[in-house]
Amino acid sequence: MKLKRNIEKLIRILKPRVNTGDEMDKMILDDSFAAMNRVMQVKSACIGMHIGRKIMRNPITKLAAAAVVVAGVVFGVKVVMNDLVRPVYALEQTLEACKNKQQAHFTFVQKDELNKAAWVEYDADGNLARVRVDMVIDSNGVPNQVIVWQKGHTQCWNPKRKELRLFDDEQYTAIILHFVRRYDPRRAVEYMQELERKGDVEIGIEQPSDRSKPIAVTVNYKPNTFRVDSAYPPMREVMLVDQTTKLVTAVEVWGIGKDFGLKEDEWLLFGVYKYDGYDEPFEDGIFDLEAEVGEDVNIIDMMTLDVGLEFAEPNLTEEQMAVAAVRAFFESLIAKDYNETARLNGVPGEMRAEFIKGLEKMNLNVVEIVSIGEPRPHSKPALGRFLIVPCTIAIDINGQRVEKGIEDISVGRPMGHPNRRTVEFDAWSALVVK
Amino acid sequence: MLEDRVLVWRFNRGSKESLRRIYEKYKDDLLGLAVSLLRDRSTAEDVVHDVIVGFAQNVGTFRLSGSLKGYLATCVANNARDRNRLKSGRDVGLAAIEEIEGGPDRPAQDAIQQEQSQRLEELLAKLPYEQREVIVLHLHYGMRFRQIARSTGVSTNTIQSRYRYGLDKLRSLLDGEVEK
Numbered sequence: 001m002k003l004k005r006n007i008e009k010l011i012r013i014l015k016p017r018v019n020t021g022d023e024m025d026k027m028i029l030d031d032s033f034a035a036m037n038r039v040m041q042v043k044s045a046c047i048g049m050h051i052g053r054k055i056m057r058n059p060i061t062k063l064a065a066a067a068v069v070v071a072g073v074v075f076g077v078k079v080v081m082n083d084l085v086r087p088v089y090a091l092e093q094t095l096e097a098c099k100n101k102q103q104a105h106f107t108f109v110q111k112d113e114l115n116k117a118a119w120v121e122y123d124a125d126g127n128l129a130r131v132r133v134d135m136v137i138d139s140n141g142v143p144n145q146v147i148v149w150q151k152g153h154t155q156c157w158n159p160k161r162k163e164l165r166l167f168d169d170e171q172y173t174a175i176i177l178h179f180v181r182r183y184d185p186r187r188a189v190e191y192m193q194e195l196e197r198k199g200d201v202e203i204g205i206e207q208p209s210d211r212s213k214p215i216a217v218t219v220n221y222k223p224n225t226f227r228v229d230s231a232y233p234p235m236r237e238v239m240l241v242d243q244t245t246k247l248v249t250a251v252e253v254w255g256i257g258k259d260f261g262l263k264e265d266e267w268l269l270f271g272v273y274k275y276d277g278y279d280e281p282f283e284d285g286i287f288d289l290e291a292e293v294g295e296d297v298n299i300i301d302m303m304t305l306d307v308g309l310e311f312a313e314p315n316l317t318e319e320q321m322a323v324a325a326v327r328a329f330f331e332s333l334i335a336k337d338y339n340e341t342a343r344l345n346g347v348p349g350e351m352r353a354e355f356i357k358g359l360e361k362m363n364l365n366v367v368e369i370v371s372i373g374e375p376r377p378h379s380k381p382a383l384g385r386f387l388i389v390p391c392t393i394a395i396d397i398n399g400q401r402v403e404k405g406i407e408d409i410s411v412g413r414p415m416g417h418p419n420r421r422t423v424e425f426d427a428w429s430a431l432v433v434k
Numbered sequence: 435m436l437e438d439r440v441l442v443w444r445f446n447r448g449s450k451e452s453l454r455r456i457y458e459k460y461k462d463d464l465l466g467l468a469v470s471l472l473r474d475r476s477t478a479e480d481v482v483h484d485v486i487v488g489f490a491q492n493v494g495t496f497r498l499s500g501s502l503k504g505y506l507a508t509c510v511a512n513n514a515r516d517r518n519r520l521k522s523g524r525d526v527g528l529a530a531i532e533e534i535e536g537g538p539d540r541p542a543q544d545a546i547q548q549e550q551s552q553r554l555e556e557l558l559a560k561l562p563y564e565q566r567e568v569i570v571l572h573l574h575y576g577m578r579f580r581q582i583a584r585s586t587g588v589s590t591n592t593i594q595s596r597y598r599y600g601l602d603k604l605r606s607l608l609d610g611e612v613e614k
Binding site: 405 | 450454457462466470476480489493558562564565573592599605
């Protein structure tokens with residue numbers, strides 16, 4: 001009782017006490033100091049260039065500077081000659097180096113921790129045959145999702161929810177092919193060159209004279225060119241190439257600006273794709289998820305699932321379909337047809353009973369759709385293929401009509417069903433009648 | 435606070451010791467905020483790491499307007515919000531809510547407060563992310579609704595609505611507890 005009456009005051013004073021650990025502190029400080037060093041080194045190099053320009057403007061120092069250059073030429077001839085005979089790198093050299101590779105394995109590392117791992121295999125004709133991607137791997141080595149794609153058939157495993165979803169989806173295949181094209185070196189160089197021809201990216205190459213250091217190929221992506229399936233802010237990738245083998249060893253991924261919670265002109269290193277070996281044999285069964293997931297897993301064949309609102313008419317825009325789906329969703333709530341609500345919410349048949357029970361406990365009483373606003377793309381790049389559909393609905397609270405504005409509702413396409421749309425809704429508490 | 439301004443001034447001149455002191459001063463608060471928002475300690479640690487390393491990359495150019503603690507808390511909230519949305523698992527349905535790890539041992543006189551704090555945290559975990567975020571930022575970290583609205587990109591009215599609905603939900607959850 002006491003807790004309930006003074007809830008705001010108590011939330012203030014009962015702030016949880018959480019302490020960092022020594023290991024966490026050390027890692028953060030080590031990485032932060034390294035970041036400071038990198039920034040300060042770049043600044044110091046730029047200052048050197050500025051100083052050089054400053055010197056040259058001064059007529060007195062120009063003569064002295066010229067003398068230094070001459071001395072450098074005389075004493076540095078041997079070094080310069082060595083540089084002149086060294087061949088200059090071109091992207092085609094990497095293409096040539098990996099053209100016969102049948103397999104590639106790479107990992108995506110964030111702050112020295114594994115985040116994603118991928119295995120890519122080609123057939124004898126050089127076409128993509130199989131791909132496996134383990135995504136968002138936690139500190140215990142358990143991924144959030146595992147995707148296996150084999151010639152258009154996709155298996156998607158969620159270990160924590162113990163669900164294996166199966167689907168054939170052309171748009172998802174395009175996403176997988178695009179991912180491989182971007183990060184498999186055999187395809188990535190061709191892809192970069194194609195984008196450059198279209199004007200979507202700018203490519204710069206830096207080849208250090210120290211051959212132990214990698215060649216850096218910097219690719220700056222203009223807005224909305226980084227992914228095929230959603231809008232994206234400007235991005236940057238830096239591909240590191242071994243000077244001897246001409247094979248890609250790593251790709252750094254950088255983001256910029258407010259869309260990633262940064263300042264307008266601030267870049268942040270998101271992570272690094274590291275290439276762990278070319279043509280090293282994969283472990284047996286790596287592409288066989290049904291054998292790997294075990295027995296205690298809910299297998300959902302998306303192709304047979306009856307979810308979402310189906311559109312027979314092919315000429316509707318995404319926005320029109322989104323509005324129709326949201327309208328159908330709230331109409332099902334008004335009619336208290338919770339089976340239909342579940343279906344539109346994308347809930348598989350075997351999970352509906354529990355979902356419906358949950359809705360019945362909430363004591364919902366939606367009475368009217370007041371208005372449905374203009375759909376807009378989701379603001380976060382990773383969810384760009386969903387449309388947010390803001391709307392206002394009315395609920396009845398003990399005979400009193402109350403209008404509620406809803407922002408947390410979006411519409412997307414369920415995998416395997418290009419003509420259907422499901423509704424993602426997170427604001428159930430807004431509809432609860434007290 | 436003057437001490438923060440001096441630390442920032444020294445940090446901008448390359449003082450790692452100043453960065454260390456800034457981190458030591460706010461690390462527990464920032465981790466607490468991230469844990470409250472994300473309900474997962476491991477991810478919360480990643481958030482704090484990203485924010486501090488991101489801050490370190492501003493060496494020489496960082497301009498403090500307002501409170502350093504507020505700035506860092508906003509960075510944590512923005513980062514946590516992005517992670518929450520990336521992890522929402524929309525392709526395959528509702529995301530699971532993960533448990534917070536147990537905290538360190540506490541003195542006997544804190545037992546009641548600890549129990550109430552734990553209960554409130556369990557109830558906060560049941561709120562939608564957006565409501566929990568507003569409540570935690572406003573009541574634990576003193577951020578104004580206007581500031582929260584600016585950092586989330588929605589209107590102040592929406593933030594206030596989320597705050598009200600979140601408190602209403604907490605009260606109704608407490609009703610449920612009392613009726614048991």
